Amino acid sequence: MINISTKVQLTFNEPTKSRLDNFVSENLNDQTRSQIQKYIKEGNILVNSNIVEKTGAKLTSGDVIDITIPDEKPIEAVPQDIPLDVIYEDSDVLVVNKPQGMVVHPAAGHPDHTLVNAILYHSKINDNDILRPGIVHRIDKDTSGLLMVAKNDLAKQSLMKQLKDKTNLREYLAIVHGNFKETNGKINAPIGRSKKDRKKQAVVDDGRSAVTHFTVLEQFDEYSLLRLKLETGRTHQIRVHMKYIGHPVAGDPLYGPKNTLQGNGQFLHAQKLGFEHPRTHKWLEFSIDPPEIFQETLNKLRS
Numbered sequence: 001m002i003n004i005s006t007k008v009q010l011t012f013n014e015p016t017k018s019r020l021d022n023f024v025s026e027n028l029n030d031q032t033r034s035q036i037q038k039y040i041k042e043g044n045i046l047v048n049s050n051i052v053e054k055t056g057a058k059l060t061s062g063d064v065i066d067i068t069i070p071d072e073k074p075i076e077a078v079p080q081d082i083p084l085d086v087i088y089e090d091s092d093v094l095v096v097n098k099p100q101g102m103v104v105h106p107a108a109g110h111p112d113h114t115l116v117n118a119i120l121y122h123s124k125i126n127d128n129d130i131l132r133p134g135i136v137h138r139i140d141k142d143t144s145g146l147l148m149v150a151k152n153d154l155a156k157q158s159l160m161k162q163l164k165d166k167t168n169l170r171e172y173l174a175i176v177h178g179n180f181k182e183t184n185g186k187i188n189a190p191i192g193r194s195k196k197d198r199k200k201q202a203v204v205d206d207g208r209s210a211v212t213h214f215t216v217l218e219q220f221d222e223y224s225l226l227r228l229k230l231e232t233g234r235t236h237q238i239r240v241h242m243k244y245i246g247h248p249v250a251g252d253p254l255y256g257p258k259n260t261l262q263g264n265g266q267f268l269h270a271q272k273l274g275f276e277h278p279r280t281h282k283w284l285e286f287s288i289d290p291p292e293i294f295q296e297t298l299n300k301l302r303s
Helices: 019-025 031-039 117-122 155-166 237-244 290-303
Strands: 004-011 045-047 062-071 084-087 093-098 144-150 169-176 184-189 191-193 202-203 210-220 222-229 268-276 283-287
Touching: 004 019, 019 031, 019 045, 019 062, 031 045, 031 062, 084 283, 093 117, 093 283, 155 268, 169 237, 169 290, 191 237, 202 237, 202 268, 210 237, 222 237, 222 290
Parallel strands: 144 268
Antiparallel strands: 004 062, 045 062, 084 093, 093 144, 169 222, 169 268, 184 210, 191 202, 210 222, 268 283
């Protein structure tokens, strides 16, 4: 069980003045402006060691902001009877098809009803990680598709090494904005936290290496269907890379335009997954069709 309690210190070094609530919300992950305003009113945010009375107090260069994020309800991954689409399972590994809308593991804002809660009800996972037992890689909440899970330490170490050595297979399908002159391409652009919006990732000079390969499968009036293969696994990698080259994923609420295809979030699906079995060393490969809304949208574009 983990208490989500944090103390953070920020220094304001901008040349022009800024509102306290705006500056803090831009620099804290997973904290909304309304939450920040609540912390200010409760005296949990100090400027130069002084309590601030107004949420819109102006900051000047050199101001030091001390933030105490109060303890929230402790988070613990517990088994929950939630439907789980199991594609493969043995004593070492589990492969599941994660639906759109499901978070992979518990965290602040999503303490339960996650994929991990469902996995713990379905299987015995021997892992000391109490929030992410068995999880070696993740896909975003509104991305559907295949995920491999380690059921013991031998499997976890093996699968993590394969991810690090780039010897596994992860292929996605995506509907993106715009058309292409080329039939395939490689995006090699480092990804890190956005300098403009702390809740986003972006291509930045000091980011971590990120490589995505894409193949154009079909093209429509204003959209294209791509197959994408990951070399690396950075947060939001495909979504960030596609925006970077001017072809954001359709339906993406974070990186895409407002005028887009309507669905349950981004049209991105982890279709194919391959890895070497940790114990037998045999190659395992799995494929799964995208969800119904993805297929229905494709059929509409085709017609």
